[in-house]
Amino acid sequence: MAFLSIEQKCTLLDRITRAADLHALLDLLGEEIDKLGLVDGYIVNLCDAAGENLCSLKIRLPFEFRYLDKTYLGYKTSLKSDITNTNMRAFHGRGIARLNTEEGPDSERPMLARWKVAECAALPILSQAQPQLAPIGTLLLMKQGGSMDAHVFETIGELAALFLAPMRAALGTAFLQEFHERFQRAASEHARALDFVIEINNLTALESVFDKFAGDVFRQLAFEYIGFYLLEDNVLKNKMVAAADPRRREIGDSLAAYLSDKPYALHSLAGGVPHAFLKNASLMFHDVQELMHIPMSEMDTQSLRILQTPRTLLVLPIRYQGKPIGSLSFFSVTQPVAVPESDLQLLEKLSAFLGTAIINCRNFAVNQAQNAELERLATHDVLTGLPNRALLRDRLQQGLARWSRQGQKATIAFVDLDHFKDINDTLGHSAGDRALVSITNRLRDCLRQSDTVARYGGDEFVLILEDPDNNGSHEMVLQRVLAALCEPIRDLAQEFTLSCSIGYCRYPDDGEDVDTLLNAADVAMYQAKQLGRSNIQYYSPDMRVAAGKRLTLEGKLRHAAENNELVLHYQPKADIKSGRIVGVEALVRWQNPELGMVSPGVFIPIAEESGLIVPIGDWILRTACAQALAWQQAGLHIPVAVNLSAKQFQAPGIAARVRDTLEATGLDPHYLELELTESMSMGNPEKSIDIMQSFKALGITLTIDDFGTGYSNLSYLQRFPLDKLKLDQSFVRDMTHSPEALAISQAVLAVAHSLHLKVVAEGVETLEQLQLLAKSNCEEMQGYYFSRPLPAEDCTRFLSEKRRLSLQETVPFKTGATH
Numbered sequence: 001m002a003f004l005s006i007e008q009k010c011t012l013l014d015r016i017t018r019a020a021d022l023h024a025l026l027d028l029l030g031e032e033i034d035k036l037g038l039v040d041g042y043i044v045n046l047c048d049a050a051g052e053n054l055c056s057l058k059i060r061l062p063f064e065f066r067y068l069d070k071t072y073l074g075y076k077t078s079l080k081s082d083i084t085n086t087n088m089r090a091f092h093g094r095g096i097a098r099l100n101t102e103e104g105p106d107s108e109r110p111m112l113a114r115w116k117v118a119e120c121a122a123l124p125i126l127s128q129a130q131p132q133l134a135p136i137g138t139l140l141l142m143k144q145g146g147s148m149d150a151h152v153f154e155t156i157g158e159l160a161a162l163f164l165a166p167m168r169a170a171l172g173t174a175f176l177q178e179f180h181e182r183f184q185r186a187a188s189e190h191a192r193a194l195d196f197v198i199e200i201n202n203l204t205a206l207e208s209v210f211d212k213f214a215g216d217v218f219r220q221l222a223f224e225y226i227g228f229y230l231l232e233d234n235v236l237k238n239k240m241v242a243a244a245d246p247r248r249r250e251i252g253d254s255l256a257a258y259l260s261d262k263p264y265a266l267h268s269l270a271g272g273v274p275h276a277f278l279k280n281a282s283l284m285f286h287d288v289q290e291l292m293h294i295p296m297s298e299m300d301t302q303s304l305r306i307l308q309t310p311r312t313l314l315v316l317p318i319r320y321q322g323k324p325i326g327s328l329s330f331f332s333v334t335q336p337v338a339v340p341e342s343d344l345q346l347l348e349k350l351s352a353f354l355g356t357a358i359i360n361c362r363n364f365a366v367n368q369a370q371n372a373e374l375e376r377l378a379t380h381d382v383l384t385g386l387p388n389r390a391l392l393r394d395r396l397q398q399g400l401a402r403w404s405r406q407g408q409k410a411t412i413a414f415v416d417l418d419h420f421k422d423i424n425d426t427l428g429h430s431a432g433d434r435a436l437v438s439i440t441n442r443l444r445d446c447l448r449q450s451d452t453v454a455r456y457g458g459d460e461f462v463l464i465l466e467d468p469d470n471n472g473s474h475e476m477v478l479q480r481v482l483a484a485l486c487e488p489i490r491d492l493a494q495e496f497t498l499s500c501s502i503g504y505c506r507y508p509d510d511g512e513d514v515d516t517l518l519n520a521a522d523v524a525m526y527q528a529k530q531l532g533r534s535n536i537q538y539y540s541p542d543m544r545v546a547a548g549k550r551l552t553l554e555g556k557l558r559h560a561a562e563n564n565e566l567v568l569h570y571q572p573k574a575d576i577k578s579g580r581i582v583g584v585e586a587l588v589r590w591q592n593p594e595l596g597m598v599s600p601g602v603f604i605p606i607a608e609e610s611g612l613i614v615p616i617g618d619w620i621l622r623t624a625c626a627q628a629l630a631w632q633q634a635g636l637h638i639p640v641a642v643n644l645s646a647k648q649f650q651a652p653g654i655a656a657r658v659r660d661t662l663e664a665t666g667l668d669p670h671y672l673e674l675e676l677t678e679s680m681s682m683g684n685p686e687k688s689i690d691i692m693q694s695f696k697a698l699g700i701t702l703t704i705d706d707f708g709t710g711y712s713n714l715s716y717l718q719r720f721p722l723d724k725l726k727l728d729q730s731f732v733r734d735m736t737h738s739p740e741a742l743a744i745s746q747a748v749l750a751v752a753h754s755l756h757l758k759v760v761a762e763g764v765e766t767l768e769q770l771q772l773l774a775k776s777n778c779e780e781m782q783g784y785y786f787s788r789p790l791p792a793e794d795c796t797r798f799l800s801e802k803r804r805l806s807l808q809e810t811v812p813f814k815t816g817a818t819h
């Protein structure tokens with residue numbers, strides 16, 4: 001039975017034959033279905049060229065949803081997919097397939113509610129005359145009020161049949177054309193995507209990456225906002241909300257502000273953002289009602305309110321190597337956005353590129369942080385955090401350029417802590433470290449922000465003081481530094497007071513380059529040390545001359561022992577009461593072919609500072625022991641006293657070295673006396689006691705030299721295993737005319753005697769001094785009055801002649817020796 005009249009069919013066929021292409025045919029078919037007024041909506045699905053998918057090519061949704069017609073255009077369903085699907089049932093079954101509350105699969109029923117229709121029905125588009133040919137597609141019909149009857153299907157089926165042949169022909173052409181267009185589109189999309197990938201991968205800041213991504217998406221799709229969320233500490237944090245129109249930023253900004261301190265927890269699927277992340281799949285919502293189908297959190301409800309209820313919302317996971325690392329939300333507030341399958345695929349691709357770019361940025365940030373740390377380690381001192389030598393030089397170099405441009409003056413100062421080693425020796429290295437940190441803080445407090453303090457070495461600091469006003473304020477600052485570093489350090493196990501020696505020079509007066517200035521300040525600091533420490537010295541060129549001389553001496557001294565330039569002189573010591581010679585003191589001399597005789601008062605301090613005293617000291621000990629043994633073998637049983645310098649005393653294994661020397665030379669230890677100074681033993685008294693006990697265990701006699709010149713802790717003195725004290729020659733020199741010197745000498749004698757120690761007076765030059773010492777019960781004496789230090793040969797003669805000291809007027813022993 002025909003439902004369309006002949007005239008209708010003829011008119012229609014005429015229009016069909018004049019239709020230009022497949023789209024014109026589809027439009028015509030739609031127009032005719034509309035005219036019939038039998039259904040509220042329809043979708044024309046046609047097979048694609050490969051015969052693999054049904055493709056929605058013409059859509060007319062029920063009236064209130066027509067704005068979405070374009071959104072679903074191009075939607076593909078695989079012909080191999082779910083055969084219970086209404087379209088598939090019609091296509092494969094070649095008959096009508098219904099979907100309503102009673103018929104059709106449950107999975108499709110939400111579609112009825114979504115489009116507010118009572119029934120959907122799919123008709124295959126096929127030829128009744130040639131049933132062996134496969135359908136070319138389906139026609140999905142929608143009815144809102146009530147169901148569709150046979151009349152509807154037959155009328156629309158008859159209409160569709162008229163279109164079958166021309167559509168089949170047009171399909172071939174259309175698919176060829178579509179294939180061509182798709183190829184071209186793909187090529188240009190490919191090129192665009194490549195540009196995008198290159199550009200986005202070159203970015204190193206997350207914000208720029210988001211901006212770039214948003215810019216590209218906004219150019220291609222009608223979304224108004226994009227929210228970026230990244231996984232951090234097991235929550236999704238909003239990183240940015242980008243707006244397509246800068247004039248409408250407020251909504252995006254409000255959302256970003258709201259989300260700034262509210263991350264999405266990932267323990268539930270509530271909300272599109274966590275949903276897409278957890279499911280690693282995209283979600284598309286065309287209205288709020290659809291959105292309501294997934295669980296919502298309070299945060300989502302509030303976000304939607306801020307977004308004034310978006311018309312379209314699409315959420316995608318951001319993936320890196322297939323795994324989600326965040327989510328992206330695209331939304332539009334003013335108008336719905338159609339997102340055909342091809343655009344969705346494009347977005348998914350872009351979001352994968354975005355994922356790679358995000359990881360690049362993170363790796364870049366980690367590398368930056370690592371590089372910064374390496375840079376910091378290379379330029380800063382680890383303990384104090386102060387600039388190290390390398391950075392100091394760099395800062396000084398930059399300063400020089402600036403000062404010369406601005407005609408400005410500056411001060412470069414070397415600050416060296418006095419006796420810092422004592423803290424390490426007494427309280428250990430961690431206390432030493434704490435002291436250095438405390439010193440650093442004091443230095444920082446003394447300086448202005450524009451000044452520099454750097455750690456130059458162990459206990460050496462360098463200050464760069466800027467002087468933009470040329471007002472000489474540097475002197476005040478250096479005084480402040482000296483005072484601050486002399487304050488006691490209280491946060492150690494025991495209170496410790498340090499001092500410092502400061503040397504400084506001025507730019508440009510004393511030098512105009514880094515090395516000259518640092519060297520000048522160093523030379524001045526050395527001078528400050530020489531002048532008794534705890535003072536400030538301004539550089540003068542004379543100091544450099546002296547320092548140069550000192551360097552020359554050090555260079556020559558280095559080879560003195562191997563060149564046989566060192567020689568020992570021996571100064572006899574006598575018992576004051578009996579007048580007998582009770583020992584000799586070995587005193588080193590340096591006879592250099594170029595410099596002549598160099599006084600030990602000059603070269604011993606240089607040997608001490610340069611560390612040369614250790615090998616030189618070994619030579620002295622060996623030579624003195626060998627000489628004492630030679631005297632014994634000649635029948636002169638006389639003990640020899642050897643001075644031990646502080647460096648030697650503190651050198652590891654000193655007791656073992658002395659023992660080895662005694663063994664090597666064969667001298668009985670009872671014929672060796674070691675002279676130690678007060679200051680070297682008081683620096684770290686406990687350690688000194690250990691070393692002294694090792695000496696005593698060998699049978700060596702121990703004497704404290706120069707007693708009275710240093711600062712002695714009497715309680716320690718009591719614990720030292722000593723035999724003698726040597727009264728310093730300064731007291732002996734003055735005792736005859738200075739009541740104070742006499743009083744100190746007598747006090748020293750009293751202390752020594754109360755500790756059962758003998759006293760040796762040194763530097764005795766006159767009979768008067770000798771008599772005074774005898775009256776004060778001093779046991780031994782040494783000095784020019786009895787004998788100057790003598791070369792070994794002369795001393796042998798002196799000992800052989802068995803000279804005796806007399807308390808009466810005598811003629812002192814004279815030799816060719818200078819001292």
Ligand SMILES: Nc1nc2c(ncn2[C@@H]2O[C@H](COP(=O)(O)O[C@H]3[C@@H](O)[C@H](n4cnc5c(=O)[nH]c(N)nc54)O[C@@H]3COP(=O)(O)O)[C@@H](O)[C@H]2O)c(=O)[nH]1
Pocket residue numbers: 571585586587588599600601604620642643644645675705706729762763764765782783784785789819
């Ligand atoms: N570590 C070592 N230090 C040594 C050694 N030899 C010397 N020194 C130290 O060098 C300083 C100067 O020594 P020197 O010029 O040898 O002076 C000694 C005596 O010559 C001098 N002296 C002795 N009697 C008199 C005197 O009557 N008047 C006078 N003006 N000077 C006199 O005193 C110095 C004695 O030194 P000491 O007993 O050690 O205090 C000096 O500090 C030496 O210690 C060495 O081998 N190793």
